[in-house]
Amino acid sequence: MNIVLIFLITIFSISLFFYGKSKTKTISIKDNIKLNALPKFYGYYLVLWCSIPALVFLLVWSLFEPVIIKSIIIETAANQGAIFSDKNEANLIYEKIKAIHLGTYFGDIDSILRESALAYAKFINLFTNSKVVLIFGIIIASVIYSLKKIKNNNKARDDVEVILKGLLFVSSLIAILTTLGIIFSLLFESIKFFSVINVFDYLFGTNWSPQRAFVRDASSITAAEFEELKDAFGFIPLIAGTSFIAFIAMLVAVPIGLFSGIYMAEYASIKVRRISKPIIEILAGIPTVVYGFFAALTVGPFFRQVGENLGLTVSSESALAAGLIMGIMIIPYVSSLSDDVINSVPQSLRDGSYAVGATKSETIKQVVIPAALPGIIGSVLLAVSRAIGETMIVVMAAGLAANLTINPLESTTTITTQIVMILVGDQEFDSPKTQSAFALGLTLFIATLILNYIAQRAVKKYREKYD
Amino acid sequence: MNNIKIKSKNLNVYYGNKQALFDVNLDLNEKEVTALIGPSGCGKSTFIRCINRMNDVIDICKVTGNIEMDGMNINDKDLDVVSLRERVGMVFQKPNPFPKSIYDNISYGPKIHGKGETKSELDQIVENSLKKSALWEEVKDRLDEPGTSLSGGQQQRLCIARAISVNPEVILMDEPCSALDPIATAKIEELIDELKKTYTIVIVTHSMAQAVRVSQKTGFFHLGKLIEVGKTEKIFKNPDNKMTQDYITGRFG
Numbered sequence: 001m002n003i004v005l006i007f008l009i010t011i012f013s014i015s016l017f018f019y020g021k022s023k024t025k026t027i028s029i030k031d032n033i034k035l036n037a038l039p040k041f042y043g044y045y046l047v048l049w050c051s052i053p054a055l056v057f058l059l060v061w062s063l064f065e066p067v068i069i070k071s072i073i074i075e076t077a078a079n080q081g082a083i084f085s086d087k088n089e090a091n092l093i094y095e096k097i098k099a100i101h102l103g104t105y106f107g108d109i110d111s112i113l114r115e116s117a118l119a120y121a122k123f124i125n126l127f128t129n130s131k132v133v134l135i136f137g138i139i140i141a142s143v144i145y146s147l148k149k150i151k152n153n154n155k156a157r158d159d160v161e162v163i164l165k166g167l168l169f170v171s172s173l174i175a176i177l178t179t180l181g182i183i184f185s186l187l188f189e190s191i192k193f194f195s196v197i198n199v200f201d202y203l204f205g206t207n208w209s210p211q212r213a214f215v216r217d218a219s220s221i222t223a224a225e226f227e228e229l230k231d232a233f234g235f236i237p238l239i240a241g242t243s244f245i246a247f248i249a250m251l252v253a254v255p256i257g258l259f260s261g262i263y264m265a266e267y268a269s270i271k272v273r274r275i276s277k278p279i280i281e282i283l284a285g286i287p288t289v290v291y292g293f294f295a296a297l298t299v300g301p302f303f304r305q306v307g308e309n310l311g312l313t314v315s316s317e318s319a320l321a322a323g324l325i326m327g328i329m330i331i332p333y334v335s336s337l338s339d340d341v342i343n344s345v346p347q348s349l350r351d352g353s354y355a356v357g358a359t360k361s362e363t364i365k366q367v368v369i370p371a372a373l374p375g376i377i378g379s380v381l382l383a384v385s386r387a388i389g390e391t392m393i394v395v396m397a398a399g400l401a402a403n404l405t406i407n408p409l410e411s412t413t414t415i416t417t418q419i420v421m422i423l424v425g426d427q428e429f430d431s432p433k434t435q436s437a438f439a440l441g442l443t444l445f446i447a448t449l450i451l452n453y454i455a456q457r458a459v460k461k462y463r464e465k466y467d
Numbered sequence: 468m469n470n471i472k473i474k475s476k477n478l479n480v481y482y483g484n485k486q487a488l489f490d491v492n493l494d495l496n497e498k499e500v501t502a503l504i505g506p507s508g509c510g511k512s513t514f515i516r517c518i519n520r521m522n523d524v525i526d527i528c529k530v531t532g533n534i535e536m537d538g539m540n541i542n543d544k545d546l547d548v549v550s551l552r553e554r555v556g557m558v559f560q561k562p563n564p565f566p567k568s569i570y571d572n573i574s575y576g577p578k579i580h581g582k583g584e585t586k587s588e589l590d591q592i593v594e595n596s597l598k599k600s601a602l603w604e605e606v607k608d609r610l611d612e613p614g615t616s617l618s619g620g621q622q623q624r625l626c627i628a629r630a631i632s633v634n635p636e637v638i639l640m641d642e643p644c645s646a647l648d649p650i651a652t653a654k655i656e657e658l659i660d661e662l663k664k665t666y667t668i669v670i671v672t673h674s675m676a677q678a679v680r681v682s683q684k685t686g687f688f689h690l691g692k693l694i695e696v697g698k699t700e701k702i703f704k705n706p707d708n709k710m711t712q713d714y715i716t717g718r719f720g
Contacts, residue, residue, distance in 0.1 A: 269526070348563035352626065354524060355559075356576035356633055357552035366575065371566050 001128055005058060005135060012139065013051045017043035024150060037157035045156040048163050049146035054139050061131055069123050070094055077116045186445065189438030196432045197233050202439065205234020208402035208413075210422060210433045233436050235443065237402040241412040245323045245398060246387035248408060252327025253383055257334025258376065264335065265342035266364055277339070284332040288392040295325035295397035307409060315399065320408040322398035326390055330383045337382070341375025342368060374459050381455035385448045391416035415444050472497040472637065472667045473518060473541075478532040480513050480522065487513045490532070491693045493686055495637075500659060500668045502682035502699065504675065505714070509688040511671045515639045517541070518669065519555040520548050536637070553580055556630030560642040562622035564614030564629075569606050572614040572625055573597065576633040592632055599665075600628035601658050620651025627658065631666075638662065640670040644677065656681050675715055679703055687711045 021043040028035045035042075074090050077097065084090045093113075099105035100117040101124070109117075150156065194202070209232050260280065264273055300321040307314030345368050353363040369376070391414075399411025400421055422437040429435075473495040480488040488510045495501050503511040513522070518541065522528040534541045541551060553576075564572050573593045574583065583589035593610070597603040602624045606617070614625055623643060630638055640659075644652040659668060659681045672678050678685055679699060686696040687708070695708045706712050713719055 346563070348559060348561060349565060351521065351524070351557075351559060352563040352565065352629070353575070354521065355519065355552060355557035356579065356629060357549045358575075358579050359549060362579055367565050 001132075002058065002062060005132070006055070009051055009054050009135075009139070013047045016046040016050050016143065019043075020046035020150060027151070036155045037160075041156040041160055042150050044160045045150065046143070046146050048160065049142045050139055052163070053142045054135050057135060057138055058131075061134075065127055065131075069120070069127065072123060073097055073116060073120050076119045077112060080112045080115050082112050082116070183445070186438050186442045189435050190442045192430075193432055193435035193439045197229065197436070197439075201230055202233050202235050204236065205231055206236045206404055207231050207234040208237045208418070210418075210436055229432060233432070233439075235440075237404040238413065238415045238418055238440070239443075240404055241319070241398075241402065242388055242414040242416075244406065244408075244412060245319050245326065245394060245414055246384060248319060248323025249326035249330055249387045249390075250380070250384060252324055253330035253334050253387075254380055256327075257331045257379075257383070258338050260331070261335040261338035261342060262364060262369075264339045266360070266368070277336070280332050280335055283329065284336075286329070288329065288390060289396075291325050291329050292392040292396035295321050295393055299325055300397055303409075312409060314409045315411045317397060317399035317411040318409050319398055319405075319412045322394050323408070325397060326387055326393050329390070329393070330386055333383045333386060334379050337379030338372070338376045341372040341379070344375075345371045374461070378455050378459040381451060381458070385451050385455075388414075388444070388448060388451070389416060391420060395420055415440050419444075469496040469499050471495070472536065474533075474535045475514075475517070476533040476535075478514070478517060478530070478534055480510070480517065481529045481531075482525070483527040487691050488517075489691045493693055493696060495667060495669060496684060497667050498663055498665070499684060500663050500670060500682040501684045501686065502678035503669065503671045503686050503688060504673070504678050505688035505694075506719070507673075510691040511688050512641050513691075514688070515557075515641060515669050515671060518637065518639055519552050519557055520546075521557065523548065549580075553633050554635050555637040555639060556633065556635035557639040558623070558626050558630055558641065558643045561646050562619060562626050564617070564622050564625050566613060566615055568611045569614050569617070569625065570610040573628050573632045576629060580633055582633070596628040596632040599631050599662070600624045601654065601661075602628055618651070620647050620654060623647060623651070623655060624658065627655075627662075631662075635666065637667045637669070640668065642671050642673060645673065652677070675703070687714060689714070 021039045024035060024039045024042040027033070028039075074094055077093055078084075082093055084093055093116075096105060096107070096113060097116045097120050100109060100113060101120050264277060264280075268276065296317070300316050300318060303318060303321055304314045304316045349367050349371060350363055353367045358366070394414045394417045398413060398417070400413055400417065401411055402413050402418070403410055405412060419437045419440050422433060422440075427434045471494045475491055475493050478488055478491040478493075479486065491510075491514060493514070503514065505511050516522045517530055517534055518536075520541065522530060530542055532542070536551075536554070540546070565575065567575070570593055573596050574589050577583045577589060577592050583592045594603065594607075597606065602621060605621060606612075606625075614622065617625060623646075627638075627643075644655050647655065656677065659670065662668060670678075670681065682699045684696070685699040685702040687694045687702065687706075687710075689710060695702065695706055695711045697707075702711065703715055706715065
């Protein structure tokens with residue numbers, strides 16, 4: 001029904017556009033007056049007036065209709081003698097009634113349910129009809145209003161500008177509100193978690209084993225259970241694993257990325273550059289899950305084989321394999337960005353260096369790189385936050401056990417991996433185990449936020465150094 | 468009459484298919500200022516960039532013919548460009564100090580050529596270069612401030628000091644005053660007058676007045692050809708060529 005309505009509104013708006021355009025033209029010719037705006041603006045004006053009020057009304061109606069119908073139906077069911085003690089049971093009865101109406105209910109149907117289902121059908125019908133009537137009413141009213149305005153040769157151009165500005169504002173508002181919503185949901189769930197687990201136990205604990213936390217209800221924890229839980233949520237192994245894998249990734253990505261960026265910017269001929277730059281950037285387009293199974297199925301076993309030949313014990317899921325592949329994934333971020341910043345160093349600086357007799361590599365090392373340093377730092381920090389946030393490769397290649405280790409050949413784990421592990425499968429939403437995922441998310445969010453802030457400050461501080 | 472320092476014979480320069488210089492024969496005298504004048508795009512800058520092989524930086528540029536300094540062929544492809552540029556310094560149109568401290572800007576060249584091994588030797592080179600470029604008094608208390616913090620005229624004198632720091636024999640100047648105000652320009656011209664006692668100087672300029680003020684010899688380029696060359700006094704008072712006459716009196720260009 002809603003789709004039909006939206007379709008009708010669209011058709012109607014489009015025809016109004018052409019009507020408004022030709023109408024104002026004839027007015028201006030007939031009465032020989034100068035229009036306040038181009039004819040097409042009167043068309044836009046009609047379109048906006050015809051569609052926006054109706055669509056907004058439709059949206060609001062669709063949001064509130066189910067809620068209102070639900071409360072009415074539950075009330076009628078109660079009046080007919082249905083018994084429910086809490087909200088969950090009421091919801092269950094409502095879902096049953098809905099299913100009967102749709103013909104998908106196969107349990108026993110008693111008279112209460114049957115009566116309620118009939119009432120439900122009646123209300124649905126009533127609401128749909130009134131929705132259609134109201135929407136057409138709104139369209140007619142707003143079109144009459146706007147047509148009257150047009151006849152008076154109003155300043156349609158200004159009005160269209162105001163409405164468009166409003167639309168853009170609403171779009172950015174939605175983006176901001178969504179971000180705030182995510183932050184707050186993280187925050188509230190984390191607060192629940194920290195009401196059970198001490199913040200310091202979390203931040204400085206060295207043992208991470210949330211599987212132990214089989215507590216159904218966080219509010220009814222006994223003292224013994226609390227002791228058990230206390231050292232199950234230590235953050236240290238996770239941040240250590242995250243930093244360790246990110247560190248290995250940066251060891252791979254920074255030199256290779258930076259050097260290839262320098263080659264692209266300083267040495268490569270235009271032809272080589274035109275071919276090789278897109279090829280490197282393809283690396284950034286490969287889905288991380290593909291990198292993940294490459295790391296888990298090819299690189300990991302290869303390292304184990306090599307390790308065995310050398311007489312080392314190498315876990316088939318190792319920090320080294322995950323870090324290495326993550327580093328390769330990040331290369332294009334570093335190389336592409338540093339290529340751009342090196343290219344933006346003015347040629348005059350290079351000329352100045354050549355003119356005193358410096359060679360190309362001396363010039364790059366002592367003049368070009370220092371001048372491009374802020375941008376290079378920015379690209380590296382961007383790569384670091386990418387490495388910290390990366391999940392799939394680590395899930396597949398680095399293992400799940402939260403070992404506190406600095407041996408790259410052992411398996412280790414990261415914050416993001418643990419979030420995945422906690423939220424995969426069935427879970428109780430009020431157990432500390434599930435809530436710990438939100439605490440981890442919040443910590444990760446704050447860490448990347450700080451990193452981004454530092455990156456921006458670094459770039460800002462050194463920008464404009466040459467000029 | 469001073470000795471000939473640099474001698475070009477049938478010098479041709481091509482940028483891809485486009486020829487930029489046609490058979491240029493020009494002698495530059497030692498410890499003298501030679502000014503090159505002519506309308507934009509006539510090949511003046513291209514010519515001086517041949518003297519320190521800066522054209523090597525441009526991929527599509529090809530140079531044929533002979534250009535000699537003290538009998539050594541500059542255009543020889545086996546020539547060591549690093550030691551050539553140690554002997555032939557250059558100052559550019561727009562001041563281009565490195566984004567480093569004033570001190571590092573000057574010590575950069577000597578360090579590259581392995582001069583000034585101890586700190587005190589290096590200090591001495593920096594001080595001498597800044598004194599020769601008449602900047603010492605203005606910056607001696609703030610040598611560790613960035614070179615880019617100086618004013619435009621000071622930056623250009625810093626670039627001259629940078630060129631002097633490796634103790635060259637020739638200094639090429641590509642419109643060194645075009646980005647400067649008249650007061651800074653006057654200072655640079657004064658400096659050029661002083662520097663010619665020690666160095667052979669070639670200056671490209673768009674200002675006739677400047678050419679008259681600073682140079683002893685003037686060459687007039689037009690469309691890649693050297694039209695006329697001679698003593699500055701003669702070129703500006705009584706040129707042989709009608710085109711030179713028209714250019715210096717402002718009838719074209």
